[in-house]
Each structure stands twice: as structure tokens, then as C-alpha cells.
Amino acid sequence: MSHLQPRCIWLCVARAAGTVSDLALPPLLAASSELDHVAAECPALRRLALPELSPADDARLPSLVPRWRRLAHLELDSKPSSFPAVAAALALHCPDLAVLRVTSGSVKPEDAAAMAASSPLRGRLRSLCLDRCYLPRQELLAILAGCGGGTPLHEFTARWCVGFDDKDEEVLGRGAAIERFDIGGSRLLDEPDGDATNGDDYCDSSYVDVI
Incomplete structure (x- = not known):
């Protein structure tokens, strides 16, 4: 339905x-x-x-x-x-x-703690999606801390987010042990450049609803 x-x-x-x-x-x-x-x-x-x-x-x-x-x-x-x-x-x-998808909103420190590897919730999840959220770098790193080892997480996506850069080396390193790790299109500030709005669908996809 x-x-x-x-x-x-x-x-x-x-x-x-x-x-x-x-x-x-x-x-x-x-x-x-x-x-x-x-x-x-x-x-x-x-x-x-x-x-x-x-x-x-x-x-x-x-x-x-x-x-x-x-x-x-x-x-x-x-x-x-x-x-x-x-x-x-x-x-x-x-x-x-096994699957949790949150596709807009502001991820606060208490939210990140609830999704961290040491939390009871993360002990169950196989897939976590935070696409299009306002996700500060500090909160993202807290969520990714402990990935690898015995974590069951196989998929993590935080695409088109605002709050961190998708080329951040520390973030990429934290996510390297996850089978599918995708943070493409995310940026530190919500300031699209000329290429991002030149006739493709990036602008629509990168909309972030911050609450």
C-alpha cells in the first residue's frame, strides 16, 4: 500500500x-x-x-x-x-x-549518539541512509566511529548533505570498511557552484531541509 x-x-x-x-x-x-x-x-x-x-x-x-x-x-x-x-x-x-532511511532534517549530537556504532540501534542496522540531511562533520564522524570490526553495517549513504565535504579524507577513511559507502554531492556549505546548476538535476537532488 x-x-x-x-x-x-x-x-x-x-x-x-x-x-x-x-x-x-x-x-x-x-x-x-x-x-x-x-x-x-x-x-x-x-x-x-x-x-x-x-x-x-x-x-x-x-x-x-x-x-x-x-x-x-x-x-x-x-x-x-x-x-x-x-x-x-x-x-x-x-x-x-535492518534498514533506516532519514531523508531530510538536522542531525544533532544526540541524534548522532543514537546512531553511533556503540548504540543499541546500530547493533541491528545493516543499512543507514541520511541523504539530504544537514549533517555536521562532527556528527558524521561520531556516527562513523567504530565502523569496521564487528559492526554489522553494510551500507551507509549521506549524499547531497550539507555540513561536510564529500572529499574529506578523514570521513572517507572512517567509511572505508563499509561495503557500500556513498557521500557524493555533500558539501560543507550550501553554496552551489555554477556547474552544479547547469542543466542537470543536481540542484533538485541537493535540496536540504534543515529543521
Whole structure:
């Protein structure tokens, strides 16, 4: 069930009778009750894609995560302010979680700590995507610290981010042990040059939503 319109969510969920395994919710949920309904009626979810949430839904998301104990793949269109608590809930209640995608927002020190190699959440992840985020170099290095060795992470992408340079040697060195490591298009400052806006799609792809 991909990108359902709000008015269809309740009907589709009801018809599925608790068997929905893949769900992408649309932007601008009409009411907080829609997210509550999904949490209550979709215990079999394996993949969930959430839009940018209202402040109320953002604050309540950590309390809803325990409903999705089979979750293996989570996509967040915007990093929630409650991310550290969300990460803790995912680590505790979602043992199959392998993929986390966060595709806009500002990664703060507490968020980086929740994604660091020593965190309970990272002990489960195989793939971590932070494309188009505002990701300061210090936070990126904290996330990458400890990669290699016994870490299970096989894929890490932070493409088209703002906050670090994609040619930074220390960053590249930290990510060298990851099977797929891609930070292409990232830059320290959001100042596109002439080549980047010359008729290709780089400008669209490099948009960063900083919250």
C-alpha cells in the first residue's frame, strides 16, 4: 500500500484485517488518529514510510513504535525531534530492523549518539541512509566511529548533505570498511557552484531541509 490518500487509510487498513506488511503514508496526515489507527491495526508491518509529522505525532511516535515489532525497514521523510527516543524504542522493540532511511532534517549530537556504532540501534542496522540531511562533520564522524570490526553495517549513504565535504579524507577513511559507502554531492556549505546548476538535476537532488 504505497502513498495512500488520508481518506483511504482507514478503509484499506480495515480490509487488510491486520495483514498489511508494507505501508507508505501520505504527506500531511489529516489527524493524529490516523497514525494511531495504523499503529493499532497494522501489527504485521515490515516496511513503514512516514511523512513529515506534526509536532503532536512527532512527540508520540516513540510510544507507537512498540506496536510494530516485526518492522525491518523504516523510512522517515524528515528526522523527528523525538529521534533519540524513537531510536531507543526501535532498538528495544524491533529486533528485525535492518534498514533506516532519514531523508531530510538536522542531525544533532544526540541524534548522532543514537546512531553511533556503540548504540543499541546500530547493533541491528545493516543499512543507514541520511541523504539530504544537514549533517555536521562532527556528527558524521561520531556516527562513523567504530565502523569496521564487528559492526554489522553494510551500507551507509549521506549524499547531497550539507555540513561536510564529500572529499574529506578523514570521513572517507572512517567509511572505508563499509561495503557500500556513498557521500557524493555533500558539501560543507550550501553554496552551489555554477556547474552544479547547469542543466542537470543536481540542484533538485541537493535540496536540504534543515529543521
